Amino acid sequence: MSLGTEWDGPQVPVLGDEGQAATSALASAAYRDSLIEEIKKADNEWHQSTVKAGRIALLRPNLGEAFSRAVVARMLAPGRKPLIQSFGSEPQFVVEHCLAANNIRRERDNRLTAVTLVCGVLFLPGLIAWLLVFQLRTYIAKRDDKRAGTLATVLLLVVGVLAALFLIKMPFHGFWAWYARACVALPVLGWFWAKRICEGTAKDLRARWDGLLSGTSVGAKVPEAVPRGPDQTAAEELRQSLARLTAEQQSNSVFYAGPKGILGMGTRWGAWQLAEDLVPADPTREIHPFRSWDVVRAIHDQLARLERGPLNTGGFPKPSVKHWIVTPIGEKAGAVSRPEGTDVEAFQVKPHAIQDICNKQQFGSGDRHYLGVQWTLWDGQLILTMLITVTVLHETLRIEVTGHALGPVNSLFTSKPEAPTKEVSKSLKPWETRTVKLPLVGTDEVVRLATRAPLTWYPPLLNWLGGSLALPEPFGLRHAWADQPWRHRFMADDALRAATPVLRVVHSAAIRVLRENGVDTDKFGTRSGMLSGLVQDPTPRKADLYDA
Template sequence: MTVDSGYADIFGPQVPRTGDEGQTATFALASAAYRDNEVEEILKANNEWHESTVKPGQRWAKIFRPNLGEAFSRAVVDRMLGSGRAPLIQSFGTEPQVVVEHCLAANRIRRERDNLLTIIMVLCGVIFLPGLLVWLMVFTIRTTIARREDKRASTLATTLLVAVAALAVIFLIQMPFTGFWAWYARASVVMPVIGWFWAKQVCERTAKDLRERWDSLLAGSSVGAKVPEAVPSSPGETAAEQLRQALARLSAEQQSNSVFYAGPKGILGMGTRWGSWQLAEDLAPADPDREIHPFRSWDVIRSIHDQLRMLERGPLNTGGFPKPSIRHWIVTPIGENATAVSRPEGTDVEAYQIKSHAVQDICNKQQFGSGDRHYLGVQWTLWDGQLVITMLITVTVLYETLRIEVTGHALGPVHPLFTSKPAAKEKAVQKSLKRWETRKVQLPLVDADEVVRLAARAPLTWYPPLLNWLGGSLALPEPFGLRHAWAAKPWRHRFMADDALRAATPVLRVVHSAAIRVLEENGVDTEKFGTRSAFLSTAVQDPSPRKADLYDA
């Protein structure tokens, strides 16, 4: 069964799409599952929020090292679908389930290839083990030499392989054995070579398929992720049912209204706080002879919520704001360098969602001291998911002072590493006559070393822990979320920065007007509030991004 990763979902609700949210960021992250770059390339995408690391394998077993696609897809699946996994950070602007489905699909394609390679290894390698070990040793030495920075290393590595091949031919002609062992020795030299040619055909076919999927995702063709193992065909298929439930759990956690504030790193998943505007004035009665009618913070927040829904409507037909996502968030504070998070639990939480009455209680009561805090958020996902703009509003009342705070958060595009398309493998060589000029020579999609690497890894893919110990693996940053783990800053992109800055003024004015309306209805003197609001409206005319969570103290 084919799951259309762009538009269909049989496992649970997807991330709600608002504004001009598209699939660019989702498909860019998903394309990493099909890539054949070196795994160390992922380190280029590290940012101020988190850093990925590559766990090295055994120094003598570099032939078992994974490439980027193998390490990424295995790490993402294990982290996001593993039993007893730690909580995840929401991936705003992307659909994490789609990324995981593509990782599962990539694993399945490689598993089918590895099954064939395992058969080849048994027929052409394990049965003729002495020859296999010799050839593997030669290729390991050759790879080690070729990976050096010395320009002569490549020539030396090729010379080594040619020399060993010549010795093999001499060995076949001048056989020191007779009888059965002579024929077995000849077969031990020849059969691994035959197996290599056979394996090369299998590897090239799979590599072409993976690269086509990589290119199609970045081209926007929304290639489907085939995950038949996630669709139970009978009540007895417990593995398929567990996988289906894990995907449904992932989708449900993506919808959680609980987020985490990590100090200077901002709200995980939403980005750092780049701007803050506060309106704080005394609550004085408009009529000295009458007291203020009692109201709560939730009453102000509810009025602001209703008014924010009108942001997409304007007096002029100029396009303006797309429809935003407006939600109530419960923000939990964690340490700046915390390596794990814990989601709220109890009777007030259902399917990762904090119930409405609990949200109201936090909004009205938890305004000072320890505990979670309430924020009303208006969020736009723009640039096909590459830019996430979030404006958060909180209302607090301490003694006779009401404070309304509006903060801006922005999460930029995924790192360019994920948006790079597959390039043809080629190298520059000197021309035979005009040696001062160079020309590009097309290299095979799968070279000799790659065939040996894949064939050597294939039998061990049935037990990933051993393979990871030998060849190494990718360690994902914690607390892990697909989107913010590899996000760049939006301020280097002029139009993205403009969009983030322009959203502040209209939101601030809507928030202030809605709050002042509630105050007037409850008999509060709003003159000071109006004056302060006008001052903030002037100040926000020229907002500039800054690190609002870094205090100079």
């Protein structure tokens, strides 16, 4: 998707894009208006978001405001920490929508700031009095008492009556009498003006939210990311940050975090090892020298043809076959560090370095090489990865195949906007209830937005006063809010079915290389047949949790 495009309403969705559903679901969070605490429902057992409470409840952000600001700051800020790849989604698409959502809210906040200055700051005593009333009302409404909502409404009515009496029976005369009347009335008129502004923006945000989840092509309007002259340094820096984000997404370096599995690929649910001694097929001749890379290269060529089969009955889609450099980190590590140096260019470990790691770094500390075959299924909601590593220690060659699965995006991100409603009792039949539609933007929401608007020019102060969202680290958009796939029957079936053909292709390719280099493959063949039976065990396991 190109930068700077506007949303022109429902369009024909672009088919064939991998990860379209997962990407759109994550992007829709930037436009949501639910409570910020809702993000905690999407956290999984390994990655926890933190909602930082502010000093003033009236200035608290909603989910969309906090999410879009947090994602932009974490993924585009200069000097940011490395990110985890978002397999099965496009992080640049999500970030662009976060930028677009920020722009829409900034335009709204500029208009609300003007309203606040004209109808509030010029009549500051009245504004402060009304804000204290709403702050007290918010405090009462947050109590667990069932009568709290009624008490909060009664409080507002009482204050309204007192304000009306104050306007009629004014204790002042002359200029101050008219100023006092304006202090009471102008903030209320400003509220009606602000309500219209907020409702228009809310409809726009909800339309984009619904459009992303409905499959329509919703463009993100980010004009500040397109430099229009050599002096627009901010636009150029933003463009470079987006380019860096895309380059890091294509990196071939990943991180193994113990029980969390490989970050971005999910936990390891199965492991199968083929390990036998290298014995010459002809006792009178020695084995022809070969290296681990020779076996890996043969496996790579064979895996690239997985979508081919003897029958025309569907089968595997074309997989992504890639060499990975895996770096071990601690289970509770809060950050990662990508490989650097002359062997790395644009976040990619160069081929000669990959081959060197494959042949030499098989024991002790250091990075390891894995050959991966990966499928992006269910529109990006399921990421299946099978990793293969080949090691040779003394006279034993070991071929290990492990299965990783990253499940669907949490259902919080796939829920569509619903009009606010309320169940009330019928007047003549109090034992029956009916559904009443509520305003899209309520009274408290208008006050909250109008109060926050003048502070949005300095986000650190607004975050300190109202609160913010801290994203789980090490952060990656896709794995941070992914559920386990095992609760979805068909996703679980896909993960389990992929293991057997991959294992057999790996073994057949490896045995062919061994045979060509004069190795006795009888034991390898027998062991391969045993593993082919074991791999059909239909139960996924937590292979990274060692019972020791």
